[in-house]
Amino acid sequence: MNSTRCSLLLLSILSPLSLAPAQTLLPDQIVRVDNVFQQWNRHDSPGCALGVYKNGQIVYEHGYGMANLNDDIPITPKTVFHVASMSKQFTAAAIVLLAQQGKLSLSDDVRKYVPDLPELGETITIQHLIHHTSGLRDQWSLLGLAGWRYSLDLITDDDVMSVMTRQRDLNFKPGEKYLYCNTGYTLLGLVVKRVSGMSLREFTSKNIFEPLGMTSTHFRDDHAEIVKHNALGYAQEAKDKPFRLSVTNFDTVGATSLHTTVEDLERWDENFYHPQVGDQAFVEQMLERGKLNSGEQLDYAFGLVVGKYKGLPIVDHAGGDAGYRSDMTRFPEQHFSAAVLCNSAETNPTRLVRQVADILLAKDFKESEQTPMPASPKAGEARLTAEQMAALTGLYWNREDDDFHKIMVKDGRLQINFGGEDSHVLKAAKDMVFRIVDASRGDEVEIRFLPATSDKPQRMQQSVGREKPKLYESVAPFNPNAEELAEYSGAYFSEEIDPVYTIVIEDGSLRLVRMKHQPETLQPTMRDVFSGEIGTLHFTRDANQHISGLTLNTDRIRNFRFSKKIN
Numbered sequence: 402m403n404s405t406r407c408s409l410l411l412l413s414i415l416s417p418l419s420l421a422p423a424q425t426l427l428p429d430q431i432v433r434v435d436n437v438f439q440q441w442n443r444h445d446s447p448g449c450a451l452g453v454y455k456n457g458q459i460v461y462e463h464g465y466g467m468a469n470l471n472d473d474i475p476i477t478p479k480t481v482f483h484v485a486s487m488s489k490q491f492t493a494a495a496i497v498l499l500a501q502q503g504k505l506s507l508s509d510d511v512r513k514y515v516p517d518l519p520e521l522g523e524t525i526t527i528q529h530l531i532h533h534t535s536g537l538r539d540q541w542s543l544l545g546l547a548g549w550r551y552s553l554d555l556i557t558d559d560d561v562m563s564v565m566t567r568q569r570d571l572n573f574k575p576g577e578k579y580l581y582c583n584t585g586y587t588l589l590g591l592v593v594k595r596v597s598g599m600s601l602r603e604f605t606s607k608n609i610f611e612p613l614g615m616t617s618t619h620f621r622d623d624h625a626e627i628v629k630h631n632a633l634g635y636a637q638e639a640k641d642k643p644f645r646l647s648v649t650n651f652d653t654v655g656a657t658s659l660h661t662t663v664e665d666l667e668r669w670d671e672n673f674y675h676p677q678v679g680d681q682a683f684v685e686q687m688l689e690r691g692k693l694n695s696g697e698q699l700d701y702a703f704g705l706v707v708g709k710y711k712g713l714p715i716v717d718h719a720g721g722d723a724g725y726r727s728d729m730t731r732f733p734e735q736h737f738s739a740a741v742l743c744n745s746a747e748t749n750p751t752r753l754v755r756q757v758a759d760i761l762l763a764k765d766f767k768e769s770e771q772t773p774m775p776a777s778p779k780a781g782e783a784r785l786t787a788e789q790m791a792a793l794t795g796l797y798w799n800r801e802d803d804d805f806h807k808i809m810v811k812d813g814r815l816q817i818n819f820g821g822e823d824s825h826v827l828k829a830a831k832d833m834v835f836r837i838v839d840a841s842r843g844d845e846v847e848i849r850f851l852p853a854t855s856d857k858p859q860r861m862q863q864s865v866g867r868e869k870p871k872l873y874e875s876v877a878p879f880n881p882n883a884e885e886l887a888e889y890s891g892a893y894f895s896e897e898i899d900p901v902y903t904i905v906i907e908d909g910s911l912r913l914v915r916m917k918h919q920p921e922t923l924q925p926t927m928r929d930v931f932s933g934e935i936g937t938l939h940f941t942r943d944a945n946q947h948i949s950g951l952t953l954n955t956d957r958i959r960n961f962r963f964s965k966k967i968n
Contacts, residue, residue, distance in 0.1 A: 424460045426453070430760060431461065437756045438465040441748065447635040447644060447724070449743040449750065450476050452663030453757065456736050457671045462663055468632040468744065470644060481617055481631045481660050482742035483649055484727040485720030488620070488659035489586050490687070490704030491669075493531055495593045495604055497686050497703060498679060504596050507531070514592045517562060521571050527592065529575045530585035532691025532701050536571035539957035540564070540584040540656070546935075546953075546961065547898040548916040552723040555624060557652040561587050567897045572959040576694040579701065580957060583656035586704070590655025601654050609678050615665040620654045628660055634724025636746040647724030647746055657722055666729055666740045673716075674736060688716065709867075710755060712767025719751050730754045735765055784829060790815045793850055796926060797861045797873035803937045803954040805926050806861065806873055817848065820932065879925045886911055888948050889931075889940055893963035902963060913938075 426434065434451070441448035448466015452459055464476035499505050505514070507528040512518050518525075529535040541551055543564045549556060565584060572580055590601040597604050602620040610618045621628065636647035651658050673684050690707055691699040700708050705716050710730070717730035728750035729740035739757045741750040759766075785793075790810050797806045807818040808827075816824040817837065827835035833850040851860040859875040886906055893902045900916040904923070911923040911931060923931035929940040936955035943949040953961040 447745040485722035487720040493704035586656035618661040
């Protein structure tokens, strides 16, 4: 009798999914999915682990390539990967759990828990940090400016705070804009530690990973820790060059540093359908998208991006650090997800995940991912004349991003340069509309030229997939002579970092010299404005029109000020 009762009790606590027969892919589906990873399915290359989840089960898992090229250890579904920014959803989850316990509020001023953060004249809330609307400068960019070499020098939470506590400005007023910011999630990790009394690693292990049975998952907060079955990261300078080690060197958590497997991620994924950690309110909070002060709704939720792919709702987040790349995408209406974790900087897991989805969800898709663009002109159709192409050439500037594109005629064809040495041919789609393929992302880019008006110069509109179009305006180029260049040379310092930046003239060009970086050439754009790998430098002048300093803008830093040393 007791034995029968125990059996019934055991059956009652098992979920229906655990009793359902295991699902698998069809043989032809497996062949097609494996072909997606053919490039990486080698014994002399790093690669990826794949997990495909359907209705609460792993329906396919596989490893492609090697986890360790030193000892010829292959990747398997049990291989542990550093997943970089995929970590953010777990940091956000820890914050939501603490909020549900009444230990903090999402509207709290972050300085309530991190008082060493400087007062910058604005209230920055926990919610601002979660949705990347805080206006704080990104930690990796700041550390780079301060002389740290990303993933080569040891970087700790204390190092992040050492540059953050010296900041004097925000990129923008909190809530005004969205700008991806790793600093926010490092601060969230500190909030968890100071509110719970446990490190982020301890809190997430106790409250998320252990309850879900994610036995191979944790936040690595000690760079010297040995992690069993861990994949080494690799990078390749060029296709004909050998792979080289490219591993992380972080003791900072929150924005990054989660280690996990494709098998463990299925347990987390299923928690969004049948919560074991948190409840339905927890799931709904995790998927709540941010809003700007203007009321504009963002795609970014709690460490997750809510969007669409080929007409279907998706929830995803990618990651990339050193030689590691990752992505997990959920199709909630189909109860289907796929995770791809890779140990090569040359991989694109987001594209790989979507190629897998293209195979397995083909019947569910409602539309193409991108808005169809007009076909290229057929033979015999009118093309731009040399005069028409010449009229489009010049320098174009995007004010919001402080970014420059150059349009030129090369080899008799209209081309665009995004910065650097390479240019791309603009293929005509229709009158004043062109397109190229962004090789770095695999996205199609549309370039549309808009004529000048009485109050506006000639402009160029750039559209990538479903992203908001960016507008560039034609500006007068600056070609300084030797005497003019000499004005900019000198030493520049900032109160927010220690290293002095030196600008010198070499071979008729302006060169920037700074600690732990190779000297780089600065290209003139507009008057008193130069651009380089570091970003865009706007030189400032005093009342006597002498160069007095400069302001630096990068992808994730705005208005970073330097003063020129007076001899």
